[in-house]
Amino acid sequence: MISTFLWLIVVWLMLWGSVDLGLVLLGAVVAAAILTLYPLPSIRFRMLARPHRLVGLGWYLVTDLVLSGVRVAWDALRYGPTVKTAVIAVPVLSDEDYVIASAANLLSLGPGKFVLQLDRRELVFYVYALGVRSDADVTRVRDEVVNLQRRVIRAFGAREEEPA
Template identity: 80%
Template sequence: MISTFVWLVVVWLMLWGSVDLGLVLLGCVVAVGVLVLYPLPPVRSRMLRRPHRLLRLGLFLLADLVTSGIRVAWEALRYGRKVRAAVIAVPVLSDEDYVIATAANLLSLGPGKFVLQLDRRERIFYVYALGVRSDAEVDRAREDVLGLQRRVIKAFGEPG
């Protein structure tokens, strides 16, 4: 809660673009008001319990951004306007909302793939994947999405 309070005050100061005692005090009042009027549910973060898995996820994302960028550039140069894509149904591996949201956002971060829709009831991501020309490439794209979900679950999900 203290970190949220500090964050709200910092955001307040960034919105005003300057720092002085009056703005800091007013930011504190606004932050207290926001926290009292709109209380947040308790969040149990597992980030600090698994720093090595979080680091692995970050390194994987960095590598994925580079390779995806190269793959998309190659597709654009090689096929031009005839680049093919597919919408692929991929099972969602977690029941935790923050894990699902994190996986969907990280997947959509890089070029070439993004989540078009999440069917929460059926537990399916519908993923748009660029450069898919065969069944083998569909399977590879599906495995990429499943692999990312597994990494997110290891970094943030339930122990196990």
């Protein structure tokens, strides 16, 4: 709550483009009003509780960025404008909003695939993927998305949600 309050004051000062005592005090009033009128739901943020899993997730993302970039570049050079694409349904492994949003955003970060749509009711990601030419490629993309979700759940999710 304090960090959100301070962040709102910083944003207020950035909007005005200057810093003086009056603007800081007015920013504090505006921040307090916003947080009072529009309270944020409390979430349990577990990033600091599992730093080793967060580092593992970061390493996985860097590796995935490099491999995906190479794969997309190879497909673009090899097939040019005839690169095959697919929309693949992948099950969502968590029901927590922040875990789903984190997984979708991290998946869309790298080249070659992104979450096109999320069906919340059925818990399905529809993933758009480049370079899908066979059933084996579909399976590979689905496995990559599931693996990323598992890593996100291990890093941020509740202990009871962690996959075996």
